[in-house]
Amino acid sequence: MQKGSENQATSDESAALHELIRREIESRGPITFARFMELALYHPDHGYYERALDQIGRRGDYYTSVSVGSxxxxxxxxxxxxxxxxxxxxxxxxxxxxxxxxxxxxxxxxxxxxxxxxxxxxxxxxxxxxxxxxxxxxxxxxxxxxxxxxxxxxxxxxxxxxxxxxxxANELLDSFPLHRLRWSRQQRQWHEDGVGLDGGRFVWVDMGGFGGTPRTGGPDEAAEADSDWRAICATAQALAEVLPDGFRLDYCPGAARWWRKAATALAKGALITIDYGLTREELFSPHRQNGTARAYCRHTVDDELLEMPGEKDLTAHVDFSALIEAGEAQGxxxxxxxxxxxxxxxxxxxxxxxxxxxxxxxxxxxxxxxxxxxxxxxxxxxxxxxxxxxx
Ligand SMILES: C[S@@+](CC[C@H](N)C(=O)[O-])C[C@H]1O[C@@H](n2cnc3c(N)ncnc32)[C@H](O)[C@@H]1O
Incomplete structure (x- = not known):
């Protein structure tokens, strides 16, 4: 078990969310960070994006191109x-x-x-x-x-x-729930860091080897579903001699799935996203070894992702290679x-x-x-x- 940060709740809403997540972990065991992020950002009553809509701009937590002006x-x-x-x-x-x-x-x-x-x-x-x-x-x-x-x-x-x-979409895909993965050099496979409890505090726990996420669609889901995951595994295996132990990758299966659906909807025209992100090659570069997931609050950025759920925006760089491949697979x-x-x-x-x-x-x-x-x-x-x- 790795040490977590102090993650005290600072408002009634945050306290309610903290309690709700705590109960889920107590009853089901450690949860993935994707599940933690889903609750922290989108819980219908207490999630960060379900509270007042003042997160963006000078008085909020971060700027977007929209808040800069019309x-x-x-x-x-x-x-x-x-x-x-x-x-x-x-x-x-x-x-x-x-x-x-x-x-x-x-x-x-x-x-x-x-x-x-x-x-x-x-x-x-x-x-x-x-x-x-x-x-x-x-x-x-x-x-x-x-x-x-x-x-x-x-x-x-x-x-x-x-x-x-x-x-x-402008700055949509960076806010989709992600899995925090860590490379085990010895086992030559990815491990998932999930969220557990230590005396009421959220802490990172090793959830064991990660083999991709369950399919979300029915039998008609395209055969190439989650080809982004296969590409990540292939890149990691190709780099296995040099990829440092503990190298982090923040994997967001929802982004390529969303892109695939959007591509399918298009009869004629363009599919466009504006966001911060990297190509797969850039995501694997040595100076990215701590991943790209970050928390934003009051215009400061940190990597205390488990702290104050519901009060901070949680986000990570988009994998643009995954989107490019998903769109091209749809024609x-x-x-x-x-x-x-x-x-x-x-x-x-x-x-x-x-x-x-x-x-x-x-x-x-x-x-x-x-x-x-x-x-x-x-x-x-x-x-x-x-x-x-x-x-
Ligand atoms: C970073 S904000 C977008 C900011 C806005 N586009 C702008 O430029 O100011 C992300 C928004 O996407 C919304 N969102 C997240 N997942 C979504 C989904 N699956 N469908 C539609 N909206 C979603 C969030 O609730 C949030 O309002």
Whole structure:
């Protein structure tokens, strides 16, 4: 058993969550970190994302490109409009997942209405949102566009080949539950670090060898399900002579599964994610030997992942190689993966005129652009992966 950190609860809600997780471990034994993270972030009453929606921005725990200002939504609106126009369809879909309080949706809809009223008139904006509380907040923020917006609870509800347009997510996949794995050099296999109890405190426990996660779908789930796990094992075996004992990998099976479902929903158009993440090669680099899982609280970052469940955001870098492979297995073609700075520069180069004229970028927008694109801001750490379908 490894030593855990002090993980005292600091609020009534956090205390309730702490108690709930403690009881689950007492009755079932140690739980995976994926289960701990699911409860800490998404428990319907006490989870971090189910409390007040003020986690993001200056008064919250971290910034996103959306909280920097509405210019991010304007940029996406311009990129998406160019894509929709090329589709030459009678109607277009924009599908957003991880819409949080609906700010980005409102920014994109307002910018599209202003710059391209012709496309706006043919638009169906779908938000994928499992939480009734967040749906209510989103509904308020998009109140001026309710005739364009509808909601689904899960990406599967879209139906195969039903989307003509763009399916996208900003900082969604980094918040999916993950398994904390540790390489045993002697046994040449991965072990899973789960969460146990030591006198009421959460501590890390070795749960033994990890062989992948159980299938979530029925018999019709694609044969290539969890090919990301097989690729991770193959990479580890290929590096077995040099991979240090105890090397950590934070494995998130849900990300590639989500991507696969989103790819299936697309008939024509693009699947896009904007997030911090790495290729598989980068995830295995020597300076990543402690993994990438982190906790955010009040704009400080640490790796005390078991501390104060429900009060901290828990997150890890996305495995972009897994997404690329999952999309290509579903017939998508990888358009590009670039850092956010390059993505923004391309939009400015191709559509700067539209942004300046119809969207009338303000001084504030221009200052925000610097934060979004500068390498020391969000420009280098964030990457944009786009895959396309249907030409
Ligand atoms: C980091 S926040 C996203 C921030 C937001 N997109 C922005 O840019 O400000 C992640 C959001 O994804 C939501 N989320 C997590 N899992 C989800 C899922 N399976 N479907 C839809 N939303 C999900 C969370 O509740 C949270 O609101």
């Amino acid at each position: 210019v991010f939504g304007k940029l996406l609106a311009v990129d998406f409009s160019a894509r929709l126009e090329k589709l030459n369809s009678a109607g277009f879909d924009l599908v957003e997942c991880g819409a949080h309080d609906g700010t980005l949706a409102a920014d994109i809809l307002t910018a599209t209405k202003t710059a391209r009223p012709d496309l706006y008139a043919k638009l169906r904006y779908v938000i994928i949102e499992p939480s009734p509380k967040r749906k209510a907040a989103q509904r308020m923020n998009v109140s001026e566009h309710l005739d364009r917006v509808s909601w689904c609870q899960a990406i599967d509800e879209l139906g195969n080949g039903s989307v003509h347009g763009v399916v996208f 998508l073609v990888t358009e590009r993966m670039v850092d956010q700075a390059t993505y923004i520069m391309r939009i400015l180069q191709h559509s700067g005129e539209l942004l300046n004229s119809a969207l009338a970028l303000t001084q504030r927008d221009r200052a925000a652009l610097l934060t979004l694109a500068h390498p020391s801001g969000l420009g280098r750490a964030f990457r944009v992966l786009s895959q396309v379908h249907g030409g």
